[in-house]
Amino acid sequence: MTNMEQLTVKGLTKEYEKGKRALKSFSLAVPAKGIFALIGRNGAGKTTLIRILSTQLSPTSGTAQISGLDILKDTDALREIIACVPQEGRAVGWLTPRQFLSSYLMWRGFTSKEANLLLEKSLDELGIKKYADTLNRLLSGGTKRKVLVGMVMASGAKVIFLDEPTTGLDPISRDELWRTLVKLKKDHFIFLTTHYLEEAEKLADKIGVVEDGKLMALGTMAELRRKVKYPYSVKILSDHTVIKPRRGELIKGVDGHYQIVTTEKEAGRISKQLINRGVKFSMNPLTLDDIFYYIVRKPIEAENYDQQEYY
Amino acid sequence: MTSRSIISQLKASIMVNAIYAMINYPIVLVSTILAPFSLLLVITFISRGALTPIAIGGALIMTMISSGTSLQQDLSHLKNDFKVQDMVVSSPVTAWIYLLGMSISELVYALPALVVLTVLAALYVHTSAFGYLSIMGVMLVMFTFACSLGFLLSTLSSDVVQGWAFSGIVSTVLSALPPVYYPITYIPKPFQIIAYLSPATYAAQIVQNVTGLTSFSPTTIEIDWVVIIIVTIIILTLAVKRSKWRED
Ligand SMILES: Nc1ncnc2c1ncn2[C@@H]1O[C@H](COP(=O)(O)OP(=O)(O)OP(=O)(O)O)[C@@H](O)[C@H]1O
Ligand SMILES: [Mg+2]
Numbered sequence: 001m002t003n004m005e006q007l008t009v010k011g012l013t014k015e016y017e018k019g020k021r022a023l024k025s026f027s028l029a030v031p032a033k034g035i036f037a038l039i040g041r042n043g044a045g046k047t048t049l050i051r052i053l054s055t056q057l058s059p060t061s062g063t064a065q066i067s068g069l070d071i072l073k074d075t076d077a078l079r080e081i082i083a084c085v086p087q088e089g090r091a092v093g094w095l096t097p098r099q100f101l102s103s104y105l106m107w108r109g110f111t112s113k114e115a116n117l118l119l120e121k122s123l124d125e126l127g128i129k130k131y132a133d134t135l136n137r138l139l140s141g142g143t144k145r146k147v148l149v150g151m152v153m154a155s156g157a158k159v160i161f162l163d164e165p166t167t168g169l170d171p172i173s174r175d176e177l178w179r180t181l182v183k184l185k186k187d188h189f190i191f192l193t194t195h196y197l198e199e200a201e202k203l204a205d206k207i208g209v210v211e212d213g214k215l216m217a218l219g220t221m222a223e224l225r226r227k228v229k230y231p232y233s234v235k236i237l238s239d240h241t242v243i244k245p246r247r248g249e250l251i252k253g254v255d256g257h258y259q260i261v262t263t264e265k266e267a268g269r270i271s272k273q274l275i276n277r278g279v280k281f282s283m284n285p286l287t288l289d290d291i292f293y294y295i296v297r298k299p300i301e302a303e304n305y306d307q308q309e310y311y
Numbered sequence: 312m313t314s315r316s317i318i319s320q321l322k323a324s325i326m327v328n329a330i331y332a333m334i335n336y337p338i339v340l341v342s343t344i345l346a347p348f349s350l351l352l353v354i355t356f357i358s359r360g361a362l363t364p365i366a367i368g369g370a371l372i373m374t375m376i377s378s379g380t381s382l383q384q385d386l387s388h389l390k391n392d393f394k395v396q397d398m399v400v401s402s403p404v405t406a407w408i409y410l411l412g413m414s415i416s417e418l419v420y421a422l423p424a425l426v427v428l429t430v431l432a433a434l435y436v437h438t439s440a441f442g443y444l445s446i447m448g449v450m451l452v453m454f455t456f457a458c459s460l461g462f463l464l465s466t467l468s469s470d471v472v473q474g475w476a477f478s479g480i481v482s483t484v485l486s487a488l489p490p491v492y493y494p495i496t497y498i499p500k501p502f503q504i505i506a507y508l509s510p511a512t513y514a515a516q517i518v519q520n521v522t523g524l525t526s527f528s529p530t531t532i533e534i535d536w537v538v539i540i541i542v543t544i545i546i547l548t549l550a551v552k553r554s555k556w557r558e559d
Contacts, residue, residue: 054401057558075557084401089394092327099331106323107404109316135335151398161401
């Protein structure tokens with residue numbers, strides 16, 4: 001595989017203030033096609049990474065290439081093919097979606113005629129044509145978000161950065177947006193961030209988990225699942241009962257109840273014990289949230305970018 | 312970028328920041344026409360018309376300077392409250408085309424006021440063709456100066472409150488301090504020295520000299536030109552070098 005189809009991040013470090021690093025020599029290599037989802041907790045460094053990759057922010061050290069274009073050396077060429085919806089981006093309040101999209105497209109160099117054709121298609125696609133002539137400030141939060149996604153969709157940019165595109169969307173709107181993104185990924189590379197593994201699992205071809213400025217895990221959802229040593233969870237539902245597992249880990253939840261993550265076999269053994277003692281419990285395979293929790297608490301060797309093989 | 316797309320890019324800024332604002336909120340038009348007239352009227356009434364030509368010249372300069380202040384506020388607003396600058400940075404438009412478009416949008420915004428002031432100038436300011444050219448030259452230099460300063464400050468400010476603080480300081484230095492609407496001789500000597508700290512004072516002297524109501528030596532006027540041009544070049548250079556398009 002050539003560089004042309006890759007996103008390669010090499011040792012990116014961002015130090016906003018002396019001694020406080022938001023990214024710590026962050027490296028990553030993924031195919032620059034389909035959807036890549038970056039997942040991580042508040043303050044993990046997702047926005048910092050997106051802003052550096054989309055040429056809005058200078059890194060303190062390190063660099064990255066997207067489809068062979070360097071974020072620092074080939075800035076102009078890169079800006080021709082990227083588009084970004086910032087985390088706190090909003091459609092300008094005193095404009096209507098139609099006016100806003102048309103202006104954005106004209107900023108990108110389209111004539112107003114071309115812009116109008118492109119924006120109609122994209123408003124249609126997102127099902128927000130009925131709001132096209134309402135002032136943005138009067139639209140609901142979710143619709144405003146969709147306007148921004150429509151904006152980058154209409155641009156025809158090959159590489160699209162979306163920083164938390166579904167935050168604030170109701171389940172139906174979120175589902176609609178997911179469908180749109182899945183369609184869009186056929187001929188685009190979408191780099192998105194999210195807090196939800198569920199979203200990453202539904203959409204992404206590859207998932208990166210970032211915590212404290214470092215890549216903790218990288219792979220498909222199935223690969224991430226396999227990284228988890230203990231795939232089963234036994235949750236003890238009565239207070240005051242604790243069982244020490246032979247294998248696995250004991251975690252105290254926020255509700256005060258104990259949870260044991262362990263192997264399938266050990267989960268079976270513990271369940272029997274609990275049944276015998278008449279203690280209420282539940283046993284499940286790990287949920288996506290459990291997996292996320294597991295990954296960000298325990299660093300998994302992040303793969304070295306140049307040893308990765310795709311396809 | 313082809314010239315066709317550069318024109319589109321300029322047009323985008325003008326549409327967002329002037330045309331659509333006026334179309335969607337017509338009240339904006341009233342405010343832009345009224346803005347330069349408050350002091351013009353005050354000076355006209357107080358001087359019983361004697362200082363009207365100077366005040367008209369002053370209003371023309373102030374309209375240019377306010378364009379820069381508005382530019383700073385509008386750019387900060389788009390950058391900090393809507394993250395439009397982030398969207399625009401991650402796109403083919405360059406900082407300079409964006410800035411040029413936004414600056415022109417401020418002129419478009421000020422157009423209604425400029426039209427009225429031009430009519431008034433034609434009626435009340437009696438001078439030669441060279442005089443009118445001088446006024447236009449001063450306006451152009453002050454516009455460049457104010458827009459460069461506005462752009463520089465907007466890229467440096469990271470939130471609204473900081474932006475207000477910048478524009479508050481700038482408008483005191485550029486519009487409250489200097490004797491733009493009346494002759495500098497009206498201010499007490501020690502304060503004249505302070506007034507000369509503001510480039511607007513030098514601009515005002517050139518325009519006041521043109522109106523013929525106050526006269527300065529040719530050397531003074533030459534110095535005035537040199538000062539406003541040099542200050543403008545410095546600020547423009549700073550804007551080119553120090554403004555943050557890609558943030559650090
Ligand atoms: N402009 C800034 N100046 C100083 N520190 C910053 C700045 N922006 C972000 N940080 C810090 O860098 C770290 C990473 O922030 P970042 O916004 O990248 O996180 P995030 O993963 O996007 O979080 P969230 O999920 O909350 O959006 C945080 O500790 C944050 O406080
Ligand atoms: Mg973020």
